[in-house]
Amino acid sequence: MKKRSVFERIAAAPHLLWSAIFIIAPLLFVVYFAFTDREGNFTFENILSLSSYSHTFLMSIGFSLIATAVCFLIGYPLAYCMARMSEKTRNILMIMLMLPMWISLLIRTYSLMALLDNGGIISTFLTSLGFEKLTFIGTDAAVILGMIYDFLPYMVLPIYTTMTKLDRKYLEAAADLGCNNRQTLFRVILPLSMPGVISGVTMVFVPSISTFYISQKLGGGSFDLLGDTIERQFKNAITYHTGAAISLVMMILILISLAVMNKFSDSEEDIIV
Amino acid sequence: MNKDVLIRLNGISKAFDGETVLDNMSLEIHDKEFITLLGPSGCGKTTTLRIIGGFETPDAGDVFFDGKRINDLPPYKRQVNTVFQRYALFPHLNVFDNIAFGLRLHKCPDAEIKTKVKEMLSLVNLKGFERRRVSTLSGGQQQRVAIARALVNQPKVLLLDEPLSALDLKLRKDMQNELKNIQHQTGITFIYVTHDQEEALSMSDTVVVMENGHVQQIGSPTDIYNEPVNAFVADFIGESNIVDGVMLEDRRAKFAGHVFDCVDGGFDRNEPVDVVIRPEDVDVVAPDKGMLCGLVTGVTFRGVHYEIIVDVAGFKWMIQTTDYVAEGETIGLSIDPDAIHIMRKSEFSGMFGDYSSFSDELDKLSDVTEEVEEE
Secondary structure, X not given: OOOOOHHHHXXXXXXXXXXXXXXXXXXXXXXXXXXXXXXXXXXXXXXXXHHHHHHHHHHHHHHHHHHHHHHHHHHHHHHHHHHHOOHHHHHHHHHHHHHHHHOOXXXXXXXXXXXXXXXXXXXXXXXXXXXXXXXXXXOHHHHHHHXXXXXXXXXXXXXXXXXXXXXXXXXXXXXXXXXXXXXHHHHXXXXXXXXXXXXXXXXXXXXXXXXXXXXHHHOOOOOOOHHHHHHHHHHOHHHHHHHHHHHHHHHHHHHHHHXXXXXXXXXXXXXXX | OOOOEEEEEEEEEEEEOOEEEEEEXXXXXXXXXXXEEEOOOOOOHHHHHHHHHOOOOOOEEEEEEOOEEOOOOOXXXXXXXXXXXXXXXXXXXXXXXXXXXXXXXXXXXXXHHHHHHHHHHHHOOOOOOOOOEHHHOOHHHHHHHXXXXXXXXXXXXXXXXXXXXXXXXXXXXXXXXXXXXXHHHHOOEEEEEEOOHHHHHHHOXXXXXXXXXXXXXXXXXXXXXHOOOOHHHHHHOOOOEEEEEEEEEOOEEEEOXXXXXXXXXXXXXXXXXXXXXXXXXXXXXXXXXXXXXXXEEEEEEOOOOEEEEEEEOOEEEEEEEOOOOOOOOEEEEEEOHHHEEEEEOOOOOOOOOOOOXXXXXXXXXXXXXXHHHHO
């Protein structure tokens, strides 16, 4: 390996220090708490006790998968169309997409609450039209909607980036070889935009599975996703150890799914080039 | 050669952002011929090809394929395939899948795909490359995969857009021969776009010289070289001295202050004309024996011959000779009647064919090399 210059070492130092204090150390704490009991003795008890949380795990994974899938189904066509529009329209759409991201997640979730609440804007509107009184808050759909609403831009942006980089020559070559528009989409555009799809999926799935705020606000308190469970454990000093164990397992699950997805993208690695 | 017209372009015009690229251009392409669209960049040759391929729609005029108007037929419904300038091989597929791409779309059975791809790979000398990723191939290999990918669909017409421009000289020569062989073997009509006149002359049955969105001349390579119709063609194809002249009568032309016998006729009496004399057709003789007399102002060794610039009464001629002459020497020039080609005056008259700036350019070039060496 090339020897680093003194300057390079100094320039990297703040980052290394930052990582050590705020990334590595907390992770070590999580691992420590996950494998110790209250007296500080080594134990597998915390991990083994997680079987009672299997429902939470399954529900969190299920919700996140649905949210990710819907984000993909909305985001992919959106990114595809945006990349094909004139520069001006494209920029306007981009700003509209980015605008919510400049607003705090909390505020966005609150405003979604105002829309969905019983007696909120949507239900008032619908009842005034003569519909029966509908409940949104507290349903699965509301929580998933919240995830989609909050994380959709993270799906669109990376896909949009790969789409704009996609060379027209591939589309022409596909048409030349006999692809109609639909075949071009499935045989050329989709595989070539895979790197964007994978980072989009990652960027939606990971925050969805660990969210606690969305489920608390839009779930009307009746939901217990992984994030909520972890938060609750850590609010209570006695259950630090269980919380750490859940965090650890969740982290491992996320790492596994990232590895699987990277495997997926490995075979496509030189696409953007 | 089969003389059936396969593709007919009729009064095609095309403009991009108000800039006219093709201006009322017409062309007939015959079945099974190797036709080359030749011209400098911006002459409209690539646009012509893209209109035939279906990637551009003409603003005016019609495209006929086998007698049917195909202006609005999308590319995927046309019986043509293209070899793109920058190959455009699909990076997510290996060599086999790239070549099989068109066959799979046409629901070809797997076994047949296998044999056809194999055949193609051996045709383009890439046996055993099936599983290779396209990114691991050299430029020449990618080029051959692109050709195989297009040919495997057995198109009526293969469009080639400067396919060899990215390759080095040696490889380009090999590929020229290979393409010519492939065209003979398959009997497919090739429409080839290039700006390289040597490539056009050595490969084609028919050369179409284009400039300013028009066809300037269509003909066999020898016709184009020996009988250029105007100063542009004469200058673009090979080196030419183009001199102002007057046609005194059939087979007698006056230029450079001397009356020459020539072999052309059919002009008006005393019609002003452009006279083309190729540098290799001028003989260097003793000053008192020449028809013209001039001062050598530049000598460049080119390997096979010397390229000398001769000042004849203010007009600089380029002459290629195998005998060495020294700069500053006065020499006589002798021109045989059949070396003189007479052209009617055209919009290009007076624009080309004088080598007065040539020697200066060479000086500048040699200065540059000296500077580089000094560094």
